[in-house]
Amino acid sequence: MSRRGGGPVMVLNVAEKLSVAKSCREGENTAFEVVDVCRAVDVCRAVKHNLYIRRSHFSALIDSSKSQREEPSQLFVRVVDARQEIDLRIGASFTRFQTMLLKDRFSIDSTGDKERSRVISYGPCQFPTLGLIVERYWEIQAHEPEEFWTINCSHESEDGLATKAENKYVMFYNLFIGFFSLIC
Structure with missing residues (x-):
């Protein structure tokens, strides 16, 4: 990361400002993880001073948003943390429920791993992702080639x-x- 050597920590030791760019709540959460590392390095500096941290929210709709820098928002991070916790709990509950409900009705062993094949996993992101994959598959299957030219x-x-x-x-x-x- 640094031409002088020493990697990102060396760069942080001499940096005075940090600008974090994000486009959504998930990005804000990731930005806070970066900020936490940067602040930890800032505390360990030989010459004590606070790292100036600002974040920009990028938006395709609002061009001026990238020039508006503000303090990172802990509220967005809490929202994402809560959603991740809810996803985890719902996923664990539904995985347990459907595994117990369906384990005797279906023989699912595509991996050869007997222990792993006994769990029928559920995750809140799996259905939308599967939906996108199926929708794209249908688009490809329905595609009819058109006449075209090259120059x-x-x-x-x-x-x-x-x-x-x-x-x-x-x-x-x-x-x-x-x-x-x-x-x-």
Whole structure:
């Protein structure tokens, strides 16, 4: 991290300001973990002074948000910590419930590990993630190829023939090709 050597801790020993950028509550939580490490290093400095810490919230909707720096918010961190705790407890409860309910009805042993195959896991993030995967699979299955063109240019001069082929992944559709043929 540092050209002078010593890694990130060496950089923190000489740093006076820390700017943390985040885009959501989860990012705020991660930012606080970074801040905790930085403050621990700050306490251990030979020359005592407080590290100036600010955070920016990035937003695609509000361009000026990146220039507005404020103190990191412990409230966002508490919200994320509470959600993680709830997810963990719900996941453990549902895993236990569905394992007990379904263990005798299904033979699930794809790993070969008998102990592991006896648990039917549940996690609050698994269903939305599975939904995204299934939805994308359906989109791929329903895809119908469309006609497309590519543009290849060549120029012949005394020096020889020069060709320029567009990237093979760039596709041009009817409207663009029609417009292009009118202006040429």
